[in-house]
Amino acid sequence: MIMSDRIMRTKIVFFLLPKLHLLDLAGPAQAFSTANDLGYGYDLHYVAEVDEIVTAQGVPIRASRDWPELRPADLIVVPGWRSPRLSPRTPIAAAGKQRLRAHHAAGGSVASVCSGADALGAAGLLDGRKYTTHHDLTDELAARYPKANIVRDVLYVVDDRVITSAGIASGIDLALHLIAVERGAEAAARVAREMVVYARRNGDELQESAMLRHRGHLSDLAHRVQDVIDSRYAEQLRLSDLASGAGVSERTLTRIFTTATGLTPLRYQQLLRLERAEHLIGHGATVESAARAVGFEDARMLRRLRARPLAG
Template identity: 80%
Template sequence: MTRVVFVLAPKLHLLDLAGPAQVFATGRDFGLGYELTYLAETPEVPTAQGVPVVASTEWPELSRDDLVVVPGWRSPKLSAEAPFGEAFANRLRAHHAAGGSVASVCSGADALGRCGLLDGRRYTTHHDLTDELAARYPKATIVRDVLYVEDDRVITSAGIASGIDLALHLVAVSHGAEAAAKVAREMVVYARRNGDEQQASAMLRHRGHLCDLAHRVQDVIDRRYADRLLLSDLATIAGVSERTLTRIFTAATGLTPLRYQQLLRLERAEHLIGHGDTVEAAARAVGFEDARMLRRLRAR
């Protein structure tokens, strides 16, 4: 079970909340084990769109596997006043310090910045706010014109609908491409939007083609990326020769089957390392015999 806690500020943008909430709620319907909680400093939160939202005022007990998300609020210009009091800020800091993940949509990055969670990290936000946040948090590195960025369990996304992309990315990393694709299809969402090139889910990024053979082989690799997969075995599954498989797969995805598997392993390893595993433990978990190959891939 993974608890997803949405921390709501006044003048909340509904889609900043509803987009990622729908992703995780749909994942819950598919048995992915998400439990959603809505939290605010007051029992009723006014929204920018005029529909009030009811929320709890008591923080639940959280573990390192849980995610705290701060959706954005209406902010043509950021206020000098903090969106939350010190008690909520302390909770955000403590959750990350304990090994948990925190995320933001749009101006929600300002709340993370006020907690010091952006310092020394890369992050993004809505394009209208990048200059202001860059000036406000000089110890952090703003990444402009991308959909989302993940850095040491701090995941930030751009404005409004990009929260859906962020949430689908997190589902793909935790549960695989098939689960994320099911959620996206159920939501009638085009799932191929990239975030930051180095952080976006490889499982989604290379699924935008229309080649059935490549999709079938990707399904196998997605499920068994930690196993030793021989090209001959994949070719047998696809019903073609090794040479034909490599040609068709590369034309569809831009990668060879081996390179695609390596990307999946690398992405999962980065997720594990970000949650406190050593490089050696992460390498073993994703199927490398030792950490040398993982270190070489990370260095690239």
């Protein structure tokens, strides 16, 4: 699903705070940058409350104080800063907190990596929601934000357009999830391959994307068939054609695919369709239009799948 020049690109704004961890920033920035290089339409921006941020690793980073104009489809990401202990006061000014609140109130998404969750908490965005953070910080953040619901030992959590991740390399996991939801499973798979990362998820909310969730196996044949389904999930794919393309019988394909992923090829395709349809519905599409967009002839099948989600 390569983006057309006529489609408005998604802005990803990294809000940089003092002593941020390089990988908390570099991981998701690389994922979104790679997605943009592959034609999936992302514009990256780096803003801060000062002109220069010195990272926890001692590398200075120049940033802009001027925020770009944001739409609801855009994302603000707050990378984490030095841990394992939180600072007594969250290093974010009142104006920064208001930026986060206003963007979310306007329908936008906000995300954090590691201790970046502290900034979301200070802005009041964690209250009443589930979230996660680095395991060294869970007790401190749980005490600091008692109205929020900490989820321990998971890679990331999504709750009402507030997306939090565990920290360090899990920022890549978070970015791949968002790319899969917004641009499709094929896009996330291509980015993961370009970055030479192992696309495997675990934890709360099934860690969302079916493509990523069912890629943690070593079957080359299953991966090749998943590549086909990922790129053509909205089409009518016959098992016989998938098997022929893989050079095996239908029975062999079903056995190997199910052993590797836990799903039959058809159930895997349906799960991709369901997740993409849920994303479209969450952004204002009707059930009928979402069903057509993901390849269902009418909305009845989508309604059945939404009522009884597939296992996986």
